[in-house]
Amino acid sequence: MAETQYYEGLGRRKTATARVRLYPGGDGTIIVNNKPADEYFGREWDLRHLAEPLILTDNVNRFNVSVLVKGGGITGQAGAIRLGIARALLKADPDYRPTLRKYGLLTRDPRAKERKKPGLKRARKAPQYTKR
Numbered sequence: 001m002a003e004t005q006y007y008e009g010l011g012r013r014k015t016a017t018a019r020v021r022l023y024p025g026g027d028g029t030i031i032v033n034n035k036p037a038d039e040y041f042g043r044e045w046d047l048r049h050l051a052e053p054l055i056l057t058d059n060v061n062r063f064n065v066s067v068l069v070k071g072g073g074i075t076g077q078a079g080a081i082r083l084g085i086a087r088a089l090l091k092a093d094p095d096y097r098p099t100l101r102k103y104g105l106l107t108r109d110p111r112a113k114e115r116k117k118p119g120l121k122r123a124r125k126a127p128q129y130t131k132r
Contacts, residue, residue: 006066007091011084014112016072020084022092026064028054032081033069046078053086053105057096083108 011018030037030051041047054060065085069077086105089096100106114123121127 007088009084009086009088009091011080011082011087013079013083013109014072014076016069016076016080018067018069018077018080018084020081020088021066022085022088023064023066024062024092026062028061028063030065030067032067041074041078043074046075050078050081050085052082052103053089053100056099056103056105057089059089079109
């Protein structure tokens, strides 16, 4: 019994984590948490954002994409999937590295919510100063 071959990539963004699998010989279907991607993501921007690595490497209709994503919000999840797809594509063909690197798709975005500090209202907002 032959096991189905796939390429796996892990992507993270803020508090979202995505486990991405690329199945070769597909028709470009993207499934996110057992739902079609256009059903899972309401905004068109998020769909374009997560498919960017496939579009730039001209692999839109060569792979089926299966994703398990959890944590964070919708946009953070789309960013995590984007990084996961880029990493999985790199495993499929290392020649994609210059293209993916050029568009910044292999770099994990380190920005996250800054913690609240004592004596402040939020991370940086201080209470209003009163002279008298």
